[in-house]
Amino acid sequence: MFNYHKPSIPFGIIGLGRFGYALAETLAHSGKEVLVLDNNENKIRQIQEHVGQAFVTPLLDKATLEESGIQNCETVVVCIGEQIEASILTALNVIELGVPRVIAKAISAEHGRVLQKIGAEVVYPEKDMAIRLASKLTTSRALDYIELSENFSISEMKLTAKFDGVTIMEANLRKTFGLNIIAIIKDGKTAVDITPDIVLSESDLIVVVGTKENISRFEKVLSD
CATH class of the missing domain: 3.40.50.720 (NAD(P)-binding Rossmann-like Domain)
Structure with missing residues (x-):
């Protein structure tokens, strides 16, 4: 056969x-x-x-x-x-x-x-x-995904070089993608006190909350 x-x-x-x-x-x-x-x-x-x-x-x-x-x-x-x-x-x-x-x-x-x-x-x-x-299964960008409701989710994603050296204020994910950063994992340490002056690194993991549509838009930017 x-x-x-x-x-x-x-x-x-x-x-x-x-x-x-x-x-x-x-x-x-x-x-x-x-x-x-x-x-x-x-x-x-x-x-x-x-x-x-x-x-x-x-x-x-x-x-x-x-x-x-x-x-x-x-x-x-x-x-x-x-x-x-x-x-x-x-x-x-x-x-x-x-x-x-x-x-x-x-x-x-x-x-x-x-x-x-x-x-x-x-x-x-x-x-x-x-x-x-x-x-x-095919990308390291979306590492974890929790469905909160039909429309809203929490997603953990690995940043890319596009955000290396960029501050939270400069990235402005809330305005650009409608996402709120609720945690940042740097060198294995998790920070939940998110201030505008935090500088992001390529190796950082960020945890965001928002609509599924907005999370998908941000994932696409990370993968491009």
Whole structure:
């Protein structure tokens, strides 16, 4: 069935629902090699336009997964959350095949707890969160992300040379991006008393709060 084996593939995606498809497509557009598995031939045909390797897999038992080469992936994301039993068994099989990092979609807290107990990282995503996860996997800019509400979030980001030597007042993130800096991490030390005269450095981490749209705009500036 399969003839593709490579020592190290950055990402594997199992399941092409809305979340899995968006994640695979975004990772591929970021220039990352992606191995995709799904039992739907039409979905595999569609994603083949974007990824290098996509296979139809009617079964997700350990033997079939191993035959696909999924064990050669550095990170595998199991995106079949709606089928809880299949999700858990597939995640377990991938973990037992020795994949270093396994992330699994969960649809409930109970589902998530089981996945965590077998050693998987857990996400509770919709399509927009799939795109954000792909961003986290491919860039060091957005290091952490906490959703406060439907519109507002807290995000921790690594600065770039664009802000090296710039003061808080000069950066003026509140006026330019509608973001408030709530903490700065310099040399491993966290400061929450943010004053306009603080000088930023390329190696600094900043924690900002604002709308998702404004955070995304600032992430784009950091990545450009």
